[in-house]
Amino acid sequence: VKLLTLARNLQRRKAREREGLFVAEGVRAVEELLRSGLVIHGALASPLLAESERGAALAAALSGRGVDGVTVSESEFASAAGTDSPQGILAIAEAPRRELAGLELGTQARLLLLDAIQDPGNVGTIVRTAAALGATATIALPGTVDLWNAKVVRSSMGALFTHPAISCGTDELESFVGRTGLVVWGADAGGETLGATPPPDRLAIALGNEGNGLSPFVAQLATRTVGVPIGPGIESLNVAVSAGIFLYELRL
């Protein structure tokens, strides 16, 4: 039951950062976790898991990999699961230590900067999109939801386990930009039409907060603002949809 307490504690960002651990919930996420090769610390199951064939196969795979597993009651499981429809399985794993200072860029690179994006579903979908469309890395700036939040993990569909998604502070980003010559363009519906200017070799697109747009720090860092032209009467695109269009248009 130490795993149960640990899983409950890991619902808080502070505990995740202190322990260097995170929780992956649901059959799909735990399957992806197994595939990723990240170190799995332990797994918590409820009796529900064994009821589906896919769940039973997953339980066998975890045990085959020597993962320390505990079965708890439905209500105990629910107390540790952060999502609405837990499927009776969660795994605790070591978060990869990724630092911006260690990221090397090739001659050409495409990155995303998440500037205070708060919805975990949006952030997870952006990481999934970045991985699918071949982005070099996704950088989460202060004010953005924790990348290892269980809902981000879940909606990234496993992409977070392998795609270089990195949290960093503003000073770190400034040094990185200085070292690599990375050019930052801010996304803004009122910006220059995407496609009008040839992109530089090393480019990051900064995506702002769902309600407030770009922060003053990022607005000052950006050399240009670009946008996808949208029709009248519609305020904006969803931020994950925007990310997809930017990465598609700017693909290498």
Add this chain to the structure above:
Amino acid sequence: VKLLTLARNLQRRKAREREGLFVAEGVRAVEELLRSGLVIHGALASPLLAESERGAALAAALSGRGVDGVTVSESEFASAAGTDSPQGILAIAEAPRRELAGLELGTQARLLLLDAIQDPGNVGTIVRTAAALGATATIALPGTVDLWNAKVVRSSMGALFTHPAISCGTDELESFVGRTGLVVWGADAGGETLGATPPPDRLAIALGNEGNGLSPFVAQLATRTVGVPIGPGIESLNVAVSAGIFLYELRL
């Protein structure tokens, strides 16, 4: 309290279809509803609404438009609200009667076909994206979540009130395709690379179910499958992100 009962009943698709009514929940959705000019049947508020300035302004706007309004207790309100964090306001409005048979296409047109897409957040985001990127219409085929589901309404950010989003059966779609010469391309990650073939003037992109892809009916209707190339290890793009990339690439 007749409005309270009505709002509760409208949580069910059958009741929405029988009454021709739907519910818009939350400050933002009700503001958009007022702007849209759709006929508002009544509004239900909880004491929470008046606590924010924006909420109080909305209450005043509703009453200024002569909307029949009732204030109920928090718990009564919660019993009628379908979303997780109700902001103390919902409005009941008449769903626009949209029929595929009445849809006229210009020389060039871009449509989306939703083929059994079940997540209401995805469908709402797709409608928002379609409106923003100038799609002609969005057609919901059988198996797709009801367009007037409260979560679809909410995540469409008001786009559903004005963008021609239409539910129809397979027979209706076949007649429409026959009458208009609409060409259907199916979206599939393994399809021809998007951009490789010049698009026809009147084109619909069919987006399949999140798990199962295109239905046999749509697969047979489609003259070609097209996809956005994605990197190894990632199964697919989110369906709303795909919709955005298709509409962007095929924009008129």
